[in-house]
Amino acid sequence: MVVPAAEAGRSLGTARRRISEVLWRRPWLRAAALLTPPLLWFVVIYLLSLVALFVSAFWTIDPFTSELVKHWNVGNFTQIFQQADLRNIIFRTVGLAAAVTITDALLALPVAYFMVRIASPRIRAVLFVGVLIPLWASYLARVYSWRLILQSDGVLNWTLGKVGLPGSGIGYSVWAMWIVFSYLWLPFMILPVYAALERIPDSYLEASRDLGARGMRTTRSIVLPLILPGLVAGSIFTFSLTLGDFITPQLVGGGEQFIANVVYSNVGIANNVPFAAAYATVPVVVMAVYLTIARRLGAFEAL
Amino acid sequence: METRATRIVLGAWTALVILFLLVPIVLISVYAFNASNVQSWPITHFSTSWFGQAWRNTEIRDALWLSVRVGLISTGIALGLGSAAAFAVHRFRFFGREAISFILVLPIALPGIITGMALNSFFVTGGVTLSLWTIVIGHATFCIVVVYNNVIARLRRVPGSLTEASMDLGADGWQTFRYVTLPVLSTAIVAGGLLAFALSFDEVIVTYFTAGAQNTLPLWILGAIRQGTNLPQVNVVVLVVILLTLIPVAVSVRLTRDTGVLRRR
DSSP: OHHHHHHHHHHHHHHHHHHHHHHHHOHHHHHHHHHHHHHHIIIIIIIHHHHHHHHHTTOEEOTTTOOEEOOOOOHHHHHHHHOHHHHHHHHHHHHHHHHHHHHHHHHHHHHHHIIIIISOHHHHHHHHHHHHHHHHSOHHHHHHHHHHHHSTTSHHHHHHHHTTOOOOOOSSSHHHHHHHHHHHHHHHHHHHHHHHHHTSOHHHHHHHHHTTOOHHHHIIIIIHHHHHHHHHHHHHHHHHHHHTOOHHHHHHSOSOOOHHHHHHHHHTTSOOHHHHHHHHHHHHHHHHHHHHHHHHTTGGGGO | OOOHHHHHHHHHHHHHHHHHHHHHHHHHHHHTTBOSSSOOSSOOOBOSHHHHHHHHOHHHHHHHHHHHHHHHHHHHHHHHHHHHHHHHHHHOOOTTHHHHHHHTTHHHHSOHHHHHHHHHHHHHHTTOOOSHHHHHHHHHHHHHHHHHHHHHHHHHHSOTHHHHHHHHTTOOHHHHIIIIIHHHHHHHHHHHHHHHHHHHHHOOHHHHHHOOSOOOHHHHHHHHHHHTOSHHHHHHHHHHHHHHHHHHHHHHHHHHHSOGGGOOO
């Protein structure tokens, strides 16, 4: 009774061995077996729907029946170029994204420098936790918290009142959005700048000092050029995330329109998917241009 | 090397920025214990009564349950497909390899609204009813990327000599995978899975476009904030969501720092 079981076990072992031999001799078979499921998922579901979306940007909606008219035309795009308010929304959104990016760069640089070159390993670990917690703590929770802080009876005005200043009244405004966006994406700027600073050898800074440069001169001529790829890498996040967000403008903004809000209301309320798709190509084009510049500046090695 | 004054200024700046990063999170956690249903500052009375009320709210419980199911299923799909893609891209050189690693980063690089919108019109024109499964498809797409990134980063650090040694000692492909490759990768796979779950649990934008009538927890929060209803319960739910995303991330950071079998020290 025992012998057949052992034999069965052996033949199972040889079968397995034979399969692994076959796979070893034909690596393309292994590659295909591994790649087919994830590729099918991405090509069939994701790429196909992206392509369909951008194809639909060239269709229109019949204004009377709100039926989809599958007739090729560039009407949606000419509308974006000709209508002044649609153009202004693009400039406003890109302007806000640029302001957020510059703010985050200014806030992040000294922090990253302190973490790399001055803080002891223990303090550095604590600071890291301080940067990583807001990176991962729920996005909605953080936006909602700022809504409570900035509203007229919130923490900000209470604090201002305590030190004898008048209330600010910046809740639900572009200023509020600028603060909240800068807050939300700040960790995305600190981390790549930190990584870039960490790669500068101490000897470079010592050499600069030996040659007679003071602190400001070393910062300007040595540190800034060397961390530029890190800054650009961080700015990819701050820029792209600001361009694509419609929730923060809804929750803390003052009712001004931004690119993502226009897209959002055209998908939902107006039910004009072709126009929404055309308008959504704007941030994609802006990011494509931005990424091309970033690539030239060597940002991808710093990611 | 920096002067004393520079060190003090930089230290103070860093302290203020870290404070700026943490204060809103501390504050929203304190609001969960606000006894009043008016969300003004300062809080006068503290209470834990909203926790019980939030727990008894069936809408919140349904949303929590949906979020957990979506997170688990998406993470499961992502673990399978993300690891397979990482193995293939790392192990083999083939035509279109660069294109594949580019496509795999797209769901993270493109603004969420575009992914969401694309999937939404794909489902709507394809006549697919929006359900738990359409949310899962949306989430799994970006969860795959997280697992892929974690696993491929580990694979790049594992020397190829490990598997060669195993083969030389007579192990077949399956045994090498089971006793060498898998143990080396295990922490990276678990870490990727935890990050994927945290990301799915907190996702709003793609979820908004792929969910039908049903609410995940973030969608319930968004709706309640917009309508200004149930705000005390929102405070409680928000605290729970913070904890439920931070705990897996903390575990995952631990796991990737200490690289399992490859640990040197």
